[in-house]
Amino acid sequence: MPSIPLSYNVRSIRVRWRTTLATVWGVGAVVAVFVMVMSLARGLKATYVQTGDPRNLLVLRSGSTAESSSQITREELARMKYLPGIERDAQGRPMFSPEIIVLIYLDRLNAEGGANVLVRGMGEMGLVVRPSVKLVEGRMFESGRRECVVSRRIANRFANCRIGDSFKAGKGEWTVVGLYEAERSAYESEIWADADEVRAAFGRDFYGSILLRPESEETAARVTKRIESDLALNARVLKETDYYSDQTRSAGPIQFMGGFLAAIMSIGAAFAAMNTMYAAVGARTREIGTLRVLGFKRRSIYLSFLLESVILSGVGGLLGCLASLPLNGVATGTFGWTTFAEIAFEFRITPELLGKGMIFALAMGILGGLLPARMAARKPVLDALKA
Amino acid sequence: MQAIVQIRGLCRAYRQGDIEVVALNNISLDIPEGGFTALMGPSGSGKSTLLHIIAGIDRPTSGSCVVRGVNVAELSETELAGWRNSQIGFIFQTFNLIPVLSAFENVEMPLLLTGLSGAERRAHVEAALELVGLQDRMHHLPRQLSGGQEQRVAIARALVTDPTLIVADEPTGNLDARAAADVLELLTVLNRDAGKTIIMVTHDPKAAGFARRMLHLEKGELLRDEEMRGV
Amino acid sequence: MTAAGFIMRNALRNKRRLLLTVLSVSLSLFLFATLQTALRELTEPQTNAEAALRVITRHRISVATVLPQKYLNRIRQVPGVEAVSQFTWLGGVYQDEKNFFPQFAVDPDTIFKIITEAKVDPLQRAAFERERTACIVGIKTMNRFGWKVGDRITLTSEIWNCSPELVIRGVYSGGIDESNLFFHHDYFDELMDGFGKTGAFWIKVRDEAAIQPVINAIDSSFRNSEAETKTETERAFQLGFISMFGNIQMLIGSISTVVVFTMLLVTASTMSMAIRERMREIAVLKVLGFRGSEIFGLILAESFGLALLGGIVGCGGARLLYSNLDIYTLTQGFFLKFEVTPHILASGLLLAGGLGVLSCLAPAWAGIRMSVLDGLKEVD
Numbered sequence: 001m002p003s004i005p006l007s008y009n010v011r012s013i014r015v016r017w018r019t020t021l022a023t024v025w026g027v028g029a030v031v032a033v034f035v036m037v038m039s040l041a042r043g044l045k046a047t048y049v050q051t052g053d054p055r056n057l058l059v060l061r062s063g064s065t066a067e068s069s070s071q072i073t074r075e076e077l078a079r080m081k082y083l084p085g086i087e088r089d090a091q092g093r094p095m096f097s098p099e100i101i102v103l104i105y106l107d108r109l110n111a112e113g114g115a116n117v118l119v120r121g122m123g124e125m126g127l128v129v130r131p132s133v134k135l136v137e138g139r140m141f142e143s144g145r146r147e148c149v150v151s152r153r154i155a156n157r158f159a160n161c162r163i164g165d166s167f168k169a170g171k172g173e174w175t176v177v178g179l180y181e182a183e184r185s186a187y188e189s190e191i192w193a194d195a196d197e198v199r200a201a202f203g204r205d206f207y208g209s210i211l212l213r214p215e216s217e218e219t220a221a222r223v224t225k226r227i228e229s230d231l232a233l234n235a236r237v238l239k240e241t242d243y244y245s246d247q248t249r250s251a252g253p254i255q256f257m258g259g260f261l262a263a264i265m266s267i268g269a270a271f272a273a274m275n276t277m278y279a280a281v282g283a284r285t286r287e288i289g290t291l292r293v294l295g296f297k298r299r300s301i302y303l304s305f306l307l308e309s310v311i312l313s314g315v316g317g318l319l320g321c322l323a324s325l326p327l328n329g330v331a332t333g334t335f336g337w338t339t340f341a342e343i344a345f346e347f348r349i350t351p352e353l354l355g356k357g358m359i360f361a362l363a364m365g366i367l368g369g370l371l372p373a374r375m376a377a378r379k380p381v382l383d384a385l386k387a
Numbered sequence: 388m389q390a391i392v393q394i395r396g397l398c399r400a401y402r403q404g405d406i407e408v409v410a411l412n413n414i415s416l417d418i419p420e421g422g423f424t425a426l427m428g429p430s431g432s433g434k435s436t437l438l439h440i441i442a443g444i445d446r447p448t449s450g451s452c453v454v455r456g457v458n459v460a461e462l463s464e465t466e467l468a469g470w471r472n473s474q475i476g477f478i479f480q481t482f483n484l485i486p487v488l489s490a491f492e493n494v495e496m497p498l499l500l501t502g503l504s505g506a507e508r509r510a511h512v513e514a515a516l517e518l519v520g521l522q523d524r525m526h527h528l529p530r531q532l533s534g535g536q537e538q539r540v541a542i543a544r545a546l547v548t549d550p551t552l553i554v555a556d557e558p559t560g561n562l563d564a565r566a567a568a569d570v571l572e573l574l575t576v577l578n579r580d581a582g583k584t585i586i587m588v589t590h591d592p593k594a595a596g597f598a599r600r601m602l603h604l605e606k607g608e609l610l611r612d613e614e615m616r617g618v
Numbered sequence: 619m620t621a622a623g624f625i626m627r628n629a630l631r632n633k634r635r636l637l638l639t640v641l642s643v644s645l646s647l648f649l650f651a652t653l654q655t656a657l658r659e660l661t662e663p664q665t666n667a668e669a670a671l672r673v674i675t676r677h678r679i680s681v682a683t684v685l686p687q688k689y690l691n692r693i694r695q696v697p698g699v700e701a702v703s704q705f706t707w708l709g710g711v712y713q714d715e716k717n718f719f720p721q722f723a724v725d726p727d728t729i730f731k732i733i734t735e736a737k738v739d740p741l742q743r744a745a746f747e748r749e750r751t752a753c754i755v756g757i758k759t760m761n762r763f764g765w766k767v768g769d770r771i772t773l774t775s776e777i778w779n780c781s782p783e784l785v786i787r788g789v790y791s792g793g794i795d796e797s798n799l800f801f802h803h804d805y806f807d808e809l810m811d812g813f814g815k816t817g818a819f820w821i822k823v824r825d826e827a828a829i830q831p832v833i834n835a836i837d838s839s840f841r842n843s844e845a846e847t848k849t850e851t852e853r854a855f856q857l858g859f860i861s862m863f864g865n866i867q868m869l870i871g872s873i874s875t876v877v878v879f880t881m882l883l884v885t886a887s888t889m890s891m892a893i894r895e896r897m898r899e900i901a902v903l904k905v906l907g908f909r910g911s912e913i914f915g916l917i918l919a920e921s922f923g924l925a926l927l928g929g930i931v932g933c934g935g936a937r938l939l940y941s942n943l944d945i946y947t948l949t950q951g952f953f954l955k956f957e958v959t960p961h962i963l964a965s966g967l968l969l970a971g972g973l974g975v976l977s978c979l980a981p982a983w984a985g986i987r988m989s990v991l992d993g994l995k996e997v998d
Contacts, residue, residue, distance in 0.1 A: 021887065022886070022887030023887075025879075029880040032876065061779055063774065063779070063781065068776070068777055069775055069777045069778055069779050071779050103681075103683070104679055104680050104683075105679060105680035113858065113860075116682060169679060171844075202683070265645070268880075268884070269642070271638045271645070272638075272642050272887070275638045275642075275884075275888055276887070278638075340682055444904070445990075470907075471906070472906065477905045479902075483898070485899055487628065487631050488624070492619045492624075496624075497906045499621060500907050500908065
């Protein structure tokens with residue numbers, strides 16, 4: 001079957017650029033909105049997925065689903081600290097960090113209002129069990145001096161969080177002595193200080209959770225069994241990475257919004273594409289007749305017009321992807337339902353997401369082109385020539 | 388008879404790329420009231436341009452065209468539109484009826500611009516359609532009519548406002564011989580019995596034969612002016 | 619025939635194009651109405667006359683920091699305070715994490731003196747007050763889970779280390795939020811081993827004039843104590859929560875802009891298609907004596923009407939759809955209500971009309987400026 005050369009379509013599009021602009025824009029807008037909203041959900045998810053070290057175990061009170069509702073007493077802590085199977089550092093201390101989280105309310109730096117920020121009190125091994133965390137400015141806090149370190153992201157978003165600043169929280173003033181980065185994980189939405197100081201300042205006589213590092217995968221299973229079967233402990237153990245990846249569900253509403261917007265907008269854009277294509281078919285009735293007289297089959301005409309619609313939407317999709325790209329890496333923040341605190345993250349546009357956007361675009365092109373292409377193919381040759 | 392159109396020293400030049408094309412070169416003529424004039428000449432002779440200037444849809448480069456004491460060249464676009472509505476009835480080669488409107492509505496169109504009531508408009512439209520013999524086709528759409536019928540609707544539309552001048556641009560150019568004869572017959576009747584002044588562009592000598600005066604143009608100049616006996 | 623009739627005829631000339639255009643405009647306006655409603659529901663807490671007389675006292679540090687229960691007596695004695703209740707957010711889960719709804723531990727004897735607009739059967743209320751593990755649930759949540767009075771439910775808190783086992787003794791309806799569950803704060807304390815703390819205090823103030831004095835009196839009476847307080851109106855409290863959502867407003871705002879812009883382009887392109895194929899007719903109209911302004915009027919009315927029709931279908935459709943859907947259940951409690959208000963409706967229609975006008979300007983201008991002769995030369 002002879003097929004109509006592609007250049008015919010490309011030239012036709014160029015001649016009718018004004019009407020095609022609307023289709024291209026419509027498709028582009030849908031793709032841009034889809035990619036942007038989804039990249040927000042991705043960013044939020046990725047933040048949780050990237051948090052934690054796969055080697056670490058997190059101990060919570062059994063029945064607790066979150067660190068905030070978990071309680072671990074000092075007695076329980078003592079029973080666990082020197083369990084065999086926990087990795088030791090060079091000085092022989094167990095890699096074991098008792099932790100407590102509290103929320104404080106901080107004012108935003110450049111905007112109205114404020115938000116809850118999570119303050120994590122940690123043991124002396126807190127940084128050792130989190131090797132992904134790097135202090136990028138200043139130094140680590142020292143216990144006994146009401147000092148804290150702040151993630152650079154929080155420092156960029158909230159008032160009084162630069163090195164040398166201090167803020168009031170609980171009983172007393174805390175001085176910021178360092179800024180850290182944590183490979184864009186959920187840790188970057190936190191402020192860290194000494195666990196016992198945090199407990200004292202906020203009147204807690206218990207810890208919330210324990211983060212520990214077993215020697216190996218096999219010992220991890222043994223440590224888990226040992227803690228969970230100890231009747232005096234009433235604790236449950238889970239992988240730190242599992243705990244955080246479970247929180248990806250907080251991206252649900254954003255993901256829903258992205259899907260909803262894209263679905264409705266794409267129907268609208270497909271209608272616009274259909275309009276353009278019908279007009280194109282109408283305006284080229286005579287050309288279609290000529291092509292038929294030259295010997296092209298109905299199917300060639302059909303494919304040619306369908307292809308033209310797909311080219312149009314493909315261009316729109318590309319433009320939409322391009323328009324959304326600058327958003328990649330832009331920092332933002334929202335309310336995290338599980339922690340009740342601000343969770344800072346960034347828009348994340350992946351090739352896969354762009355690919356999905358393009359699939360969306362091409363689908364719109366096919367949807368918008370099917371009926372007009374059929375109309376073009378069905379025109380009787382003589383009618384087409386008479387027009 | 389009094390001259391209803393007085394043309395003096397009329398010139399019209401176009402720019403076509405870098406070349407200046409002279410369509411009309413220093414034309415002067417009078418058209419008396421109640422006449423039926425045919426403008427003849429080969430294509431490019433300037434006959435259509437002359438007609439367009441008389442009808443107020445084109446403007447001269449220099450010279451004057453006075454219709455019933457009004458110099459058309461001096462009117463603004465907006466004044467010209469109102470002037471056309473009341474003074475000119477235009478008949479096209481391709482009929483140019485509005486496809487979504489019925490014969491009746493097409494004829495009514497120019498009356499919408501006048502202050503006439505619905506009942507008055509109806510009376511005028513019906514009279515005009517009766518005059519062209521289409522009173523039984525009033526509610527047909529253009530595509531349901533033959534070419535000759537379409538042109539007669541267009542003639543009804545041209546005369547419904549009772550204009551000073553009826554101008555026709557190749558009115559038979561798209562019609563077969565029968566229909567063309569009918570249309571020319573109708574124009575003759577309008578001229579003879581209703582006293583309408585008609586100016587018609589044509590390149591068909593047979594069509595021109597229906598007129599009472601023939602003006603021959605060539606290369607923008609008036610070549611011949613001949614009076615003829617009515618048919 | 620009238621001018622309006624002619625405009626209608628023109629609009630209906632290509633019915634398929636008309637349908638497609640109206641549908642794409644209406645989809646855009648449907649989205650616009652949806653986004654604006656979502657924004658409103660998220661950022662403008664509902665309020666009423668009763669709510670305006672309520673204030674909330676919380677810990678100065680954050681809403682998540684607790685206050686000593688013993689503050690209750692001192693607050694009660696502040697002049698202008700009519701009723702006060704402890705108020706602790708349980709953050710509990712019923713069976714599955716998806717089943718989220720608000721639950722509060724409160725003082726059973728005063729809570730309905732504070733939310734005076736909530737209607738409860740007096741017998742149910744008495745039963746609720748009598749029984750330590752009783753709870754009263756809003757009608758929306760009752761319907762959502764298909765609960766009946768007398769049902770037993772267990773909630774597992776994600777914040778506190780407790781799992782209250784409750785029996786439903788009553789249902790309330792009316793007021794802003796019909797989804798809450800209220801249970802005894804005493805029972806909560808017991809589960810928490812004599813907790814002695816409360817998340818906040820919910821206070822009913824006598825009249826509007828007393829609001830500011832009450833706020834000042836409470837906060838100054840606890841200044842320099844172990845736990846300083848921050849007292850604010852219910853609305854201010856809710857707005858504080860909203861500001862924690864971050865720049866959601868900007869996000870929704872920018873999406874709306876994209877949607878509106880797209881719509882403008884689609885309408886404009888349709889209008890220019892419609893006008894371009896009619897250039898010859900426009901020239902004929904000019905020959906018949908129509909002025910530029912009259913031709914502009916015809917085109918404008920067509921474009922305006924088309925966009926407005928899309929607006930009515932889109933915004934009206936959104937209103938009709940959302941008022942017949944149980945949004946509360948569908949969104950699993952994320953949106954309490956989803957009302958396309960008359961204000962949103964009006965701004966949607968205004969937008970549609972404005973876009974109709976705007977989108978025909980360029981093609982109409984081209985039509986008016988075109989000379990009659992050029993127009994007559996156009997082939998169909």
